[in-house]
Amino acid sequence: MIGRLNHVAIAVPDLAAAAALYAGPLGADVSAPEALPEHGVTVVFVRLPNTKIELLAPLGADSPIAGFLAKNPAGGIHHLCFEVDDILAARDRLVAEGARVLGSGEPKTGAHGLPVLFLHPKDFNGTLIEIEQAR
């Protein structure tokens, strides 16, 4: 069911410093910061040949990554995003097999403008998983 690894999201307290690490010592192709106020984050894309890393910093008062950064002040890997062909079919399969979908269970429009859902990290070895209908 799951297809490509769309991205690895890393929450960071200082986006400019984190982008400089990936552009400098790691020598990656790094985008300009992009504010996504409706998602409560500012993102920098680290473009790799086969996938991307998304560096996320909180934006606004209700950022979904604020709690994570309170627990991990230096930052850390926040979630993995896998592509699926049909997000409703994916959700139904996951729920039928006992996995918990966060929120209402209805897909929301994610940061890429595509339907997404998040799965409960307690059901997946402490890993927060996003699924995105990529087409």
Add this chain to the structure above:
Amino acid sequence: MIGRLNHVAIAVPDLAAAAALYAGPLGADVSAPEALPEHGVTVVFVRLPNTKIELLAPLGADSPIAGFLAKNPAGGIHHLCFEVDDILAARDRLVAEGARVLGSGEPKTGAHGLPVLFLHPKDFNGTLIEIEQAR
């Protein structure tokens, strides 16, 4: 400098249960477990179209992931592995830019039989980074 994301490593307390999650609810292509006693882990490869997830469980008394699982008993994302063309050139660039390489600084033979180094997570926003000379 960094190239492809070679893999995302997830430490898990129960490898069979974790493999069943990726094969079942997530419907991925999952390998048989492979014991790597010289690396202190047993690994299951979750093969995605563009990269792979490596599920790691401790093997033996001195597993390098034992401490992580003591702190995160349910498991969690352990490290990211990026490919580089020349591991010594990569190391020298990283060190020159102030990043710390773990251990002696000399590459070791990693789980894929290729030279690897690990970078200090405190220098990369709480993310443990492995670099692997992929060819």
